[in-house]
Amino acid sequence: MTGMDRNDGAWKYSDILYVRHPEPSRPRMSREKRAAQFAPFAALTGYEEAVRETARETEAAPSLDxxxxxxxxxxxxxxxxxxxxxxxxxxxxxxxxxxxxxxxxxxxxxxxxxxxxxxxxxxxxxxxxxxxxxxxxxxxxxxxx
Missing domain, CATH: 2.30.30 (SH3 type barrels.)
Incomplete structure (x- = not known):
């Protein structure tokens, strides 16, 4: 055989190996917008708010005689x-x-x-x-x- 025998696996994809990748019908999304899609799934959602709440100072209750x-x-x-x-x-x-x-x-x-x-x-x-x-x-x- 000619470099594509049944044992190397390339023969399975020979018909699409050199085909150009299709262009999407809509404009591509910017990297920032793509990253923003996954922001709600961040592992530490709410962490910054929790830190701000912990750092917020309160005053002691007065004791009136x-x-x-x-x-x-x-x-x-x-x-x-x-x-x-x-x-x-x-x-x-x-x-x-x-x-x-x-x-x-x-x-x-x-x-x-x-x-x-x-x-x-x-x-x-x-x-x-x-x-x-x-x-x-x-x-x-x-x-x-």
Whole structure:
């Protein structure tokens, strides 16, 4: 035989061995787009988000003594006696995912105190649990007007 005997296996493909590769009917996709198709299947999906969450810092929850709680109660009752008075309420918001949390300020007019649910409600509808309140200041800019 002529270099293609049955034992070397090339004779099976002799009819297509030198045929040109067909060109696709649509334009070829760039390498970046082809790589992006497989991005959702990366072995470490979510790793970067987990690292960011771990690195995110929270503050420790405050511990208010009985004297400070009584002082806040007195301030609150003085403000409730003047319904049109604006206030700034500083509260500690516990973090959903980690120990600790962050301080936040809410400003506006105090609508009501709900003693049964132990909450404050501002005119804009914001509801604040009393146990989260760490400071109450008359006025929205800290002033006593």
């Amino acid at each position: 009985e004297d400070r709680r009584e002082e806040l109660d007195r301030i609150l009752h003085r403000i409730l006696a003047q319904p049109d008075r604006k206030v700034t309420i500083v509260r500690f918001q516990p973090d959903e995912w980690k120990e600790g949390g962050a301080y936040a300020e809410n400003r506006g007019r105090l609508r009501r105190l709900d003693p049964q649910n132990r909450t404050l409600e501002l005119e804009d509808g914001t509801v604040i649990p009393l146990e989260d309140v760490v400071e109450i200041r008359p006025g929205t800019d800290g002033s006593n007007y």
